[in-house]
Amino acid sequence: MPLDTSTYSLALLRLDGRRWNELRRIHAQISTQAAADGSSYLEMGNTKVICTVTGPAEGRRTAQGAGQECRVEVEISVAGFSGVERKRRGRADKRTQEMQHTLTTAFSSILFTHLYPHSTIILTLHVLSQDGSLLAACLNAATLALIDAGIPMSDYLCACTAGSTANEDTDEPLLDLNGLEEQELPFLTAGVLGDSDKVAVLMLETRVRVERVEGMLAVAVDGCKRVRGILDAVVRAHGRRMVEEGV
């Protein structure tokens, strides 16, 4: 259904009452599952994702020569009840496959895969509820789970979305879109490496004037850095707890 964003230009408040540069509430926990090597639970607003890491463990021996680095396998399962209307997504869903591919390639270049020759790291993500920024949430959850699993990586990979209000005269960027806004506005998802400006993942799927891309990207990159701060705090809080209880 078409949603009226015209009010934004008046109140400068978004549908959920945020300002243009506000993130939604991010709540994250790590090592939530005892069985896995690493695990995390992440909420970005109403988008909720569970991620578990298994490995690095010896996977199926592929007889190919290039076994010098460990493989990263990603499996994303979207719960039927996660969306607004119940939808069963099969394995063959191309959107999910694309996301899996994105995570695989993104993390195999950020993890120090050469430390674990011919072994496999399996990332399993379960999407419990989706309300926008799904890819970003998956990337963040995966980062946390991999840190929890103690797998060396060059830096956090943090992601968030940025959109831009439709009305041409004042195209203002918006940070961290929710589901409704994603349906209505052009937006992109950016995954940034740590505090740098280096973009590991960039996905833009809606038609938009080239001038507006710049603003969106800038906001997204900035947002990613804030996300990094939050995730880092989660890791530290958990780390301190472990260190103290370890006594």
Added chain:
Amino acid sequence: MPFTILPPAPAIPFNHPHHYAASDNDSLSSADEMDIDTTTARPTKRARLSRSLVTPGETVTSDPQWMRGHGTYIPSDSTSIVSTVAGTVLKTNKLLSITPLRARYTPEIGDLVIGRIAEVQSRRWRVDISAPLLGALPLSAINLPGGILRKRTAVDELNMRAFFSEGDLLVAEVQSVFADGSASLHTRSLKYGKLRNGYFMAVSGLQFGYRARGGEVDVVLGVNGFIWIARHVEQAKDVAVTRLEESVSLSIYSSQNDEIGPQTRREIARVAGCIRALVEAGARVDEDMVVRAYEASLELDFETEGREDAGGEFLGGEKGKRIVEMALGSATS
């Protein structure tokens, strides 16, 4: 009837900038004092105590005097050492490495590990020791029945499953580590070999390997986080080399459990319960903690003798917490 609506769970309060600053400071300032307290290869209690916690991408030090060790890397465009894992800084002489808070077991020579046979290949077994790669146990690295001195024959190669077959548990020592990080094991000692008469548990993040004895049970804590709790069997003391043949009889490779009395089983269950309680509380699991927890549980049962809130044999929940508290208390005191 009145009812109250609970507010939604608040987001965990973060004042991360402060955390940031703090940790950065001590990671650098506490450098000297670190030198003193952590000089062993393995992190000691003090080392874990050190509050210098770092996370991936964080610059540990830009001082070129340090050499980078595990868990760190030096970006191509700079000289400062950057952490790649979340963990505590560990400085050995001039070597600077990070021990991750939690990670898969990485084999090191001399580690006492518990493993499960994954495959049987020609002249060697592949053993799952929860490391990135399966460990290898060569046929040449086990005690053959009929004595250590006996030469290995083609017959042995044919019926390797008579010694270890898929799914068998064993305790072994890491003899060497290959270039790709996979371990080669050996059981050439009476301390090692096939496991039976007991109960298997897996916990994560053990730091030391132990063989402990509480009451009637033997406890083997593998460095790789696998734990074996078994009925105590009398080892033949100071075996003369001449009498090895008897001690190394075929029985050491039998998969048959001996007779285990109900009392022993209860003891085994108790130790397991203690360890589980420790793990749930996130407390350290090592020899003295296990022993303390075990004693604490006995004490607790003694106190609550005959009271209805005794809670039976189950060592979880509240009782578990109490036990851990008592154990920790006795540890610090």
Added chain:
Amino acid sequence: MPREAELSLNEREFILQALRENVRLDGRAFDDIRELQLSFGDEYGVADVRLGKTSHNPFPDRKFDGIFTISTEFSPMASPAFEVGRPTEAETLLSRLLEKAIRRSSALDTEGLCIIAGLKCFALRADVHVLDHDGGLVDAACIALVAALRHFRRPDVRVEGENVTVYSVREREPVPLSLLHHPLCVTFSYFNGGEVVLVDANLVEEQVREAEVVVTMNRHGEVCQVAKYGGLPIDALALLNCTNVALAKVQMLDKVIQQRLEEDAKRRDKGGLMAELNGDTLHKDDDRLDRTTDWLAWVSEWIEKAIGLTVGVVAQRYAVRCMGVSEGGTGRGKARARALEEGEGETVRAM
């Protein structure tokens, strides 16, 4: 199935070293696109694209159940690593990218395909055949698809209330599709730490690259789609710069396509007349006549147009087949339509 052949270390090292010394093996400058060869088939909507050795030809074809679908299937012809019936990851990504570039950017206005709102409408099906694989699959496929769509002509229709008459090519000049814009893809490849950026990498270059960015734009400077699936992190400003380069390339490519289309149109003008004259007029027994079609409609049609009976029959058969599917005429079309509905990630609004 045999895996894709891997590059030898020597080749990898050589190519990278050459790039460090600003040499590209095929002698192109870093931002050169391989010469684009584009040709059209005799039938409307067949485009054959050659980009280096990579070649494609998509082939939009009428089917009558109201969806615009793009199907990409790799054949072992391109490389034995492609197995029939088992889509590789590359294949999934290709179809996904085309999906986003062409359909989600609403390059084709699907309303234009509608005949009677909610009752009848055309369906367009584009089959992208990959005949050879020398890198730049996405770019080539996108060019081919857009060219084919611009080249394609759908049969003209006439609506009287509920009755639809679809005219054969011989009766009325078929009408082109209404395209809102012409999106084209440009792929950037990054080497040794992002210092070297190549446009339109060939296969060997693709095998050694560290990161890729696919930018889809139209010549009006609208970005339709940007995809960077992980890989080496690239500085944000460098990425923004890609869009500018892409715009230039897209405008260049667009010109080439435009030019080819015009040439083809000229050629067709002569050819079209000839076809008119010696077009074989078949006379068929109408055993497959359909009750739904209104006889009066075409008889009157036939009188006013005063054309030969045979052609009328042909027109009739078109009408029949037009409604065939909706009436459960030819089952396969219907089944495939259903399959597509389920198959697609986002369902297309059909009729």
Added chain:
Amino acid sequence: MPAPTHSQNGYTVIGAVNGPIEVQRRDEIPDEAAIEVNVRPATGIGSPKERHIEHILTALLRNIILTHDYPRTLIQLTLQILSVPATHSTLPSSSSLPILPALINTAYATLLAGSIRLSTTLTAVLVAVPKSELEAVAQKGSSHVFAFDGRGEAVLVHSEGKKFEIEEWEQACEAARGCVLG
């Protein structure tokens, strides 16, 4: 691998052969080569009709290719139909004959270009009674596909359409042999 293109009766087919290459365990034959033919329609994805044609071609080529020279390997032939005559859409969807000669001849050309060892030549034509092929295939009469080897012996015969007399068939066969062997 080279990819010859061949046109016949308004059908254009491009072919490519890969082989001898590694074969999957399950279709490995100990003393000869496995032959895999993929026929890909110009529009849409393969249907049972294509499967049927593939079956015919595989059986035919097995006699032409010296499969015993390439044991435990795979010879993989892909035939992509590039364009079909406008009249194709008016044919009954069941009929597979009109396309067959183009496919067979392309297959043969492709095998030659791919230097696959062959035992003899192969040439196929479509013959229709009465003359106009399309008329015939549209069930106005019968249509036949004949393929001949180097010695002029018929190695493939397929017929379709209304019932036809044996004389008709013999005439057709002669006509075909005439136009193939000149």
Added chain:
Amino acid sequence: MEEFAIYTRFSAPPPCQAPRSSSPATPSPSLLFSSHTTKPLTLGPGLRHIPPSTITAALSGPLHTDPRKNALWIENNGGRYIPVQGDLVICSMHHSSVDAYHCSITPYTAPATLPQLAFEGASKKTRPVLAPGALVYARVSVAGKHMEPELECVHPGTGKAEGLGPLKGGMVWDVSLGMARRLLLPASKMREQGGLVLLELLAEKVRFEIAVGRNGRVWVDGGCEGDAGGGEGGRGDG
């Protein structure tokens, strides 16, 4: 189709004297049999003998005859390389097992085994270490349609490498099999058997090192990329 079919069938002894003619056509049988009834007839690639006395072509291409050797073969420069004993090939290391490297001679075919000791002066202690993807210039020591091909980088008799072994640096180009064959022809046979003067000409211009594999791969190493790029040019002449 006919232009593809250059098939020759004749029986020995020849019934008639066919006129002398160059390919593609039936060669004069007298060449083959009248002179050397003693020497056995040797059949080269592309021909097959159907007992008792029929010889047919199995490939298309011009028919060549060599009266002196009483040999007969069909020139053909297409298709996929099929290992023949004694051929020199350029293959890339695929994976290594306990005592052998497994190298792929052509893509999508089962790898050939190269014993780790089949190098010059290789012993249990000193054996060349090849990473996956490394290029090797080797000789086919064992080949046959029923067995996996085997390779060697050392002459079994002399124990010398004779130029075989790992190829460091440089770049490989794919050329047609015919091109590779002609590049390998010794200078003596240049003219009559369509050998190439290309390399000699190049050698006058630039300094480079080259290895040609019968499997249609040419390895070129020049001082710098520019030179080796010249190999690219040479490839065009195929």
